Amino acid sequence: MSFLTEHKGECSPMRQCPNCKSASFLRTNLGDTKFMEFIRLFNEEGAILTVEPIPLETKLDDVPEFRTLTVRTVNSLKTDNITTVGELAEKYESELLRLTNFGRKSLTEVKAMLAAVGHQLSKAP
Numbered sequence: 001m002s003f004l005t006e007h008k009g010e011c012s013p014m015r016q017c018p019n020c021k022s023a024s025f026l027r028t029n030l031g032d033t034k035f036m037e038f039i040r041l042f043n044e045e046g047a048i049l050t051v052e053p054i055p056l057e058t059k060l061d062d063v064p065e066f067r068t069l070t071v072r073t074v075n076s077l078k079t080d081n082i083t084t085v086g087e088l089a090e091k092y093e094s095e096l097l098r099l100t101n102f103g104r105k106s107l108t109e110v111k112a113m114l115a116a117v118g119h120q121l122s123k124a125p
């Protein structure tokens with residue numbers, strides 16, 4: 001299934017492909033919380049939505065989807081001084097799971113959030 005997971009033909013930030021346009025449409029019209037629910041379902045099989053990746057130096061606090069995470073997850077990340085998208089994206093699943101109070105549910109949340117902004121966690125070496 002390539003709907004929303006693969007770019008359809010030529011695609012650039014200036015001229016998005018139909019799949020990117022659909023993803024942008026959903027993001028705009030569902031709102032942050034609903035969009036995150038959608039991404040979470042979508043991301044269950046590890047599928048990554050075709051969205052324009054946001055800059056890695058973006059502060060997590062400035063990412064709308066970050067505000068939909070549970071307090072528990074947010075606190076775990078803050079305690080470990082993970083404050084930017086890049087700092088989060090360079091982590092492995094196993095590293096995150098070792099954080100205080102960071103369980104499977106937090107992992108699912110974080111993966112969906114990253115997918116929503118065009119990134120994913122590092123793959124285990």
Ligand SMILES: [Zn+2]
Nearest residue numbers: 007011017020
């Ligand atoms: Zn595209």
